Amino acid sequence: MLNTAIWNVRGLNRRDHQVAVRDLVSEFRLHFIALLETRVMQSNVTRIQSEVLSRWRWFVDYAAPGNRIWIAWNDELIDVEFLNVGSQFVHCRVLIHELRETILITVVYGANEVSARRELWQGLIELSVTIGNVPWLVGGDFNAVLDMSEVSGASGDIRLAMNEFNDCILQTGLLSMPMQGERFTWHNCSLDGRSFWKRLDRLLVNDIWMDRWPNLFYTCLTPRTSDHSPLVLKGDCRNMQVSLFRFDNYLTLSPGFLASVHSIWRHPVTGTLMYSVTRKLKALKSVFRQQRRSKGDLAMNVKLAAASKLEQVMLRQRAKLQWLKGGDQCSKVFFRRVATRRANKRIF
Structure with missing residues (x-):
């Protein structure tokens, strides 16, 4: 139509x-x-x-x-x-x-x-x-x-x-x-x-x-x-589709985030207040998009972080298996665990 x-x-x-x-x-x-x-x-x-x-x-x-x-x-x-x-x-x-x-x-x-x-x-x-x-x-x-x-x-x-x-x-x-x-x-x-x-x-x-x-x-x-x-x-x-204003929350931690918002928000826009807000938000989209690119491939970073987390979980699981097998015996595993516990419990 x-x-x-x-x-x-x-x-x-x-x-x-x-x-x-x-x-x-x-x-x-x-x-x-x-x-x-x-x-x-x-x-x-x-x-x-x-x-x-x-x-x-x-x-x-x-x-x-x-x-x-x-x-x-x-x-x-x-x-x-x-x-x-x-x-x-x-x-x-x-x-x-x-x-x-x-x-x-x-x-x-x-x-x-x-x-x-x-x-x-x-x-x-x-x-x-x-x-x-x-x-x-x-x-x-x-x-x-x-x-x-x-x-x-x-x-x-x-x-x-x-x-x-x-x-x-x-x-x-x-x-x-x-x-x-x-x-x-x-x-x-x-x-x-x-x-x-x-x-x-x-x-x-x-x-x-x-x-x-x-x-x-x-x-x-x-x-x-x-x-x-x-x-x-x-x-x-x-x-009909409604276009929403969205950005990644982690960008607020970037050093240039507030400076970018201030630089755009101080420019005057002729028109009603709501129109002024929408114009400035639209201008911010390209700024946030550039800041996101500077962080690298977000999707790949998420995958790497997930893989690292999975590896940590696997190592903890292996440690539990080792403890079940040799934890109650006078082995290196037992004495390593005791030394770690004493270090954690020590009061300075």
Whole structure:
């Protein structure tokens, strides 16, 4: 199945934002990614794309105001054909090479104003008529919520926007894809105590998609360098693997262990605290790997230690046999044992 992600990155000019995108692609082995609100001038497009994903294909649309949506994909795994480009969405057909199956993806970035978003709702309704019997995924930043439980904190009267969004979903026949992770996908990052959260980002699918992949879900990750959370859809949920941070405890006894941790931990990382921790742990992996190599072949050392231990056990067993055979006689074995016992019992 297609590994894909949609993320409102809130700018792609900064180095830390570019690194966060590359990390996302690498961590989840993505085939397709849509980036919203890149804020990149048209003259800098080629340079930014080469720094983020140099070997991937890219689509950008500067005809729409604000350069709202960028799409990148690995053309060795999928083919992408763009069918319709609106001011608030990009609609494309994706052929997955491995499955030899075609799906439709619509990437959305809704306008901030309620009146402007009506163009988006109407565009999605018109698209739904043309979909036919093909799996359809619609996802992105809708700038609207479905009900009041998706808002935490005072944010004004949003009932009109909420009702229009629900009407659009009803008319298009879209369904909410099962989700895990963060419930709220956007935070205003206020420092004056007037914080509020909303679930502005989501993935929706049609009934054909739901019938084809009934166990599929997407993950809403913790925010990284943006105030929006990345949305990641990674294949079949049965094949998902969680990458854990592990290292060998014996490395803590190495002279350079604490120095290595301090050198990496003091470097600042832009983004949320949890993202900063994960970035630093990832950087430590290569350091610990090098320290482990300097200790030699760990597996061979374990085998040698086990062999040495086995040899000691065998020698002790042989000593017991010798004692059973000649321990009670006036032999060298008896007198050696007596001398050893006296030496051990002596009080200085």
